[in-house]
Amino acid sequence: KNEVEQSPQNLTAQEGEFITINCSYSVGISALHWLQQHPGGGIVSLFMLSSGKKKHGRLIATINIQEKHSSLHITASHPRDSAVYICAVVNFNKFYFGSGTKLNVKP
Amino acid sequence: DAGVTQSPTHLIKTRGQQVTLRCSPKSGHDTVSWYQQALGQGPQFIFQYYEEEERQRGNFPDRFSGHQFPNYSSELNVNALLLGDSALYLCASSSGGPRNTIYFGEGSWLTVV
Numbered sequence: 001k002n003e004v005e006q007s008p009q010n011l012t013a014q015e016g017e018f019i020t021i022n023c024s025y026s027v028g029i030s031a032l033h034w035l036q037q038h039p040g041g042g043i044v045s046l047f048m049l050s051s052g053k054k055k056h057g058r059l060i061a062t063i064n065i066q067e068k069h070s071s072l073h074i075t076a077s078h079p080r081d082s083a084v085y086i087c088a089v090v091n092f093n094k095f096y097f098g099s100g101t102k103l104n105v106k107p
Numbered sequence: 108d109a110g111v112t113q114s115p116t117h118l119i120k121t122r123g124q125q126v127t128l129r130c131s132p133k134s135g136h137d138t139v140s141w142y143q144q145a146l147g148q149g150p151q152f153i154f155q156y157y158e159e160e161e162r163q164r165g166n167f168p169d170r171f172s173g174h175q176f177p178n179y180s181s182e183l184n185v186n187a188l189l190l191g192d193s194a195l196y197l198c199a200s201s202s203g204g205p206r207n208t209i210y211f212g213e214g215s216w217l218t219v220v
Contacts, residue, residue: 004149031206041144041195043211050206086149093163095140097149 003027006087006098013105019074021101023087026068030093034061034072035086037100043086046072077105111200111212119218120188128183128215132200136210138162139181141173142197144214150197156181185217193219 004025013019023032034046047054047061049070054061058077063070074081082105087098112131120126132139138157142150152165156175175181179200185192195216201209 030204033209035211041197041214041216043150043197043199043214045208045210048206048208088150093155093157094165095142095150095152095155097142097151099149 002099003091003096004087004089004098006101008101009099011101011103013077013103015078015105015107017077017105019077019081019103019105021072021085021087021103023070023072023098024068025070025087025089025096027089027091027096029065029089029091031090032063032070033088033090034070035088037084037086039083046085074103077103079105079107081105111198111210113196113198113212113215115215116213117216117218119220122188122190122219124188124219125184125186126188126217128185128196128198128217130181130183130198130200130212132179132181132198133210136200136202137179138201138203139175139179140199140201140209141181141183142199143167143192144195144197146194153183188219190219193217 037043049063058075060073084100086100140155141153144150154164159175170186195214197214198212199209
């Protein structure tokens, strides 16, 4: 069993739709990261959470420590949001990654 | 300010050979982590270096080794390459503890033939 599970694996949306990607984890964590990976490999860190909620532009990330669950929301989705979104948790300086959610936003 | 830089960007090696990948962290960062990402999968944590010591390690065999230099740059070495080692190798840097933002390099694509 993977320490980090993401859902859905693939997601297709129409431009403007509200999108939610979920992440559940089974280990104790120091922090949780949401990452964005574009074709070609480059990864960008979107959020680092240890509690509560963070917002950056159209992106919102929440975490529930008790339930070991985090969500990434994208409001008013746009084709440029198309990418793979990866949840990663940190446990004693060790990183565990989800397998990613491939998002395709159609115009 | 340069971010995390990795070299080479692409390389092809033969089974049984050895490879060295290099990473320069973002300015001011003292912690470097290495990850392996096979095609279509999420990254897998290889190890993390801090103060020139391996601080944490994932489930990778001893063929995977690393080093961190006094200027915080790092190398990943893989010996006795297998076809299954073909992957994107990512380096990330950070400073302080685990509750700090991590910055990734563009990665090194390794193909083993």
